[in-house]
Amino acid sequence: xxxxSYLLLFFPIVLVILVVLEAARSDDPKSILKRALANLGVLTxxxxxxxAFVYVINRWF
Amino acid sequence: xxxxxxxxxxxLVGGLIFILxxxxxxxxxxxxxxxxxxxxxVPGAGHVLLGKWKKGLFFFGVLGATYLFGMWISGFRPVSFxxxxxxxxxxxxxxxxxxxxxxxxxxxxxxxxxxxxxWFDPGLLxxxxxxxxxxxxxxxxxxxxxxxxxxxAASAGPEAVPPAAAPASVPEKTA
Numbered sequence: 163x164x165x166x167s168y169l170l171l172f173f174p175i176v177l178v179i180l181v182v183l184e185a186a187r188s189d190d191p192k193s194i195l196k197r198a199l200a201n202l203g204v205l206t207x208x209x210x211x212x213x214a215f216v217y218v219i220n221r222w223f
Numbered sequence: 224x225x226x227x228x229x230x231x232x233x234x235l236v237g238g239l240i241f242i243l244x245x246x247x248x249x250x251x252x253x254x255x256x257x258x259x260x261x262x263x264x265v266p267g268a269g270h271v272l273l274g275k276w277k278k279g280l281f282f283f284g285v286l287g288a289t290y291l292f293g294m295w296i297s298g299f300r301p302v303s304f305x306x307x308x309x310x311x312x313x314x315x316x317x318x319x320x321x322x323x324x325x326x327x328x329x330x331x332x333x334x335x336x337x338x339x340x341x342w343f344d345p346g347l348l349x350x351x352x353x354x355x356x357x358x359x360x361x362x363x364x365x366x367x368x369x370x371x372x373x374x375x376a377a378s379a380g381p382e383a384v385p386p387a388a389a390p391a392s393v394p395e396k397t398a
Contacts, residue, residue, distance in 0.1 A: 168341070171342070171345040171349075174289075174292075175348065175349060175352060178289050178352070178356070179352065179356060182282065182285060182286070182356045182359065182360065183356075185281060185282070186359050186360055186362075186363035186366075187363065189278070
């Protein structure tokens with residue numbers, strides 16, 4: 163449950179951080195949302211790949 | 224007693240920020256220094272002061288909602304130094320969150336009844352992140368582009384468009 167709750171709370175806070183950081187440097191709402199979502203996708207991919215890597219290491223090595 | 228010391232500390236830090244910013248800015252740009260200080264007091268208020276209403280309200284809404292969600296998880300108790308020293312310091316990024324924390328005055332945050340205990344730490348993290356993000360919002364006020372959308376400046380006309388660059392001369396081919 164611990165890991166699941168962390169995952170549930172990961173997306174809102176990361177999205178808030180990315181949106182505020184983008185809004186601080188840009189005025190166009192479309193580009194803010196686009197870049198924030200793109201960065202969220204990259205960070206999520208890194209999280210998933212890292213998790214998969216750790217799982218594989220722990221499972222077979 | 225502790226509250227008095229804390230209040231003095233907050234006033235001292237706020238005053239130092241205000242003096243430093245106003246000292247190092249040019250005369251015409253001192254409004255940015257005031258906006259920087261006001262932005263620390265209330266998230267987004269600096270942008271509102273510079274005439275960027277939409278952006279200021281957006282920052283206030285996003286940061287306020289995140290703060291309320293974090294406080295809801297942690298039972299509307301502020302982050303104390305015993306909970307997590309790093310998260311505690313993060314609260315100082317915004318005067319409003321700090322004021323609420325001081326007014327609530329709880330010794331230690333507790334998890335909201337009915338929630339999984341593992342949500343406690345992320346709840347504190349949410350409160351801390353709001354303070355840290357407000358520092359970024361404050362710094363964006365000092366950005367040179369911050370005044371471009373301000374109402375008084377915008378009334379003078381659209382941004383000066385730089386003259387079109389002269390067409391690049393095609394280098395002559397040498398035989």
